[in-house]
Amino acid sequence: MRLPSEIVVDRFLPTARAMLATELADRGLTQQEIADHLGVTQAAVSKYVGGEVTTEKRFSEEPRMQSAVDRIATGFTEESMDAYEALGELLAVIRAFEDRGPICEIHEEEVPALAGLGCDLCVRGYDESVADERAVLSAVRKATRLLADASVMVGYVPNVGTNVGMALPEPDDELDVAAVPGRVHAMRGRIDVPANPEFGGSEHVARTILAANSVDASVRAALNLSTDEAVLDAARDRGIDPLAFDAGYDDRPERLESAFRERGAVPPVIYHEGAFGIEPITYVFGTDAVAATRLAIELVANAEDGS
Structure with a gap:
C-alpha cells in the first residue's frame, strides 16, 4: 500500500x-x-x-x-x-x-x-460505485491468468487473438466492458497476455456480451475461441445446445439479440463457421469472466480427451 x-x-x-x-x-x-x-x-x-x-x-x-x-x-x-x-x-x-x-x-x-x-x-476519493469496476477488473485478470495457465487452450486461440471480457451491471456500451487491450495471442506454444484489462479494451467480444446481457442480465462475460466441432460436441455432451449465427459483422449485435430472444435464452455457447476474410469463431458465455473461462477450458479439455 x-x-x-x-x-x-x-x-x-x-x-x-x-x-x-x-x-x-x-x-x-x-x-x-x-x-x-x-x-x-x-x-x-x-x-x-x-x-x-x-x-x-x-x-x-x-x-x-x-x-x-x-x-x-x-x-x-x-x-x-x-x-x-x-x-x-x-x-x-x-x-x-x-x-x-x-x-x-x-x-x-x-x-x-x-x-x-x-x-x-x-x-x-473512495466511492462505493468504484467497487463494481474493481470487481470486474479483478475477475478479468483472474480469468486471463486461468487462460494463460491452461496449455490445452493454446491450439484454440484464433489467429486474430482471443479476449476475455466482462461487463459492469447494467452496461450501456463497450466502455462498460473490461477486456485486454490488444487481445490475447498464442505465441511459441504458450498464451501471452500483453496487458492488464481495461474498460473499453474490446470491440467484438464487448458487443457480443452486450447483446447477450440485453436478453439475460445475468450473462455479463464471454471469451472467443476458434470454432472446432469437437468443442461443440463437448458442449452438446454437457446438455448445451450451441447456437449457430451468421459470421457477418453488419448489425451483428441486433441479429444476436434477435436470435437469443427467439431461442428464449442465451445459450452458453454460440458459434459461426466464418466467411470470406472472417475466421470461424465460438463464444463462451458466463455470469462472470472466471465462469466463462472455466467453462471454455473444460469444453476444450473434454474435446481433447475425446479426440
Whole structure:
C-alpha cells in the first residue's frame, strides 16, 4: 500500500527542487539565495545543482512542470512572486499529475490494484460505485491468468487473438466492458497476455456480451475461441445446445439479440463457421469472466480427451 502523497514527497518534490535550483543558478542567483527561496540548506542546493539528487523524468520532461518551474524562477528572480504563489503553482501541477497524469501512472505501477481505474481513487476519493469496476477488473485478470495457465487452450486461440471480457451491471456500451487491450495471442506454444484489462479494451467480444446481457442480465462475460466441432460436441455432451449465427459483422449485435430472444435464452455457447476474410469463431458465455473461462477450458479439455 502506498499513498500518492508519498510519491509527491519521494519523487515530485526532489525533482521540482532540482529543476528550480538549476534554473535559478542559471539565472545568476547564489546557492544561498536559492536555498532561502526553496527552504533548504545551501548544501542541499549544491547537491541539486550538481546533479547528485535522483529526479523523475516523467515529471522533469513534462511541459506543465517545465512551464511552472519557468514561471516560479522568473517570479523569484524578478521578485514578483513569493513562496505562497510558488506553492500555488506547484500544487496546481500536482493536482494535474494526480488526475490521469504521471503521478497517477507511477501510483498504478506501485499499487497494482489501481491498474485500469484511471486513478479514480485519487481524483474522486473512495466511492462505493468504484467497487463494481474493481470487481470486474479483478475477475478479468483472474480469468486471463486461468487462460494463460491452461496449455490445452493454446491450439484454440484464433489467429486474430482471443479476449476475455466482462461487463459492469447494467452496461450501456463497450466502455462498460473490461477486456485486454490488444487481445490475447498464442505465441511459441504458450498464451501471452500483453496487458492488464481495461474498460473499453474490446470491440467484438464487448458487443457480443452486450447483446447477450440485453436478453439475460445475468450473462455479463464471454471469451472467443476458434470454432472446432469437437468443442461443440463437448458442449452438446454437457446438455448445451450451441447456437449457430451468421459470421457477418453488419448489425451483428441486433441479429444476436434477435436470435437469443427467439431461442428464449442465451445459450452458453454460440458459434459461426466464418466467411470470406472472417475466421470461424465460438463464444463462451458466463455470469462472470472466471465462469466463462472455466467453462471454455473444460469444453476444450473434454474435446481433447475425446479426440
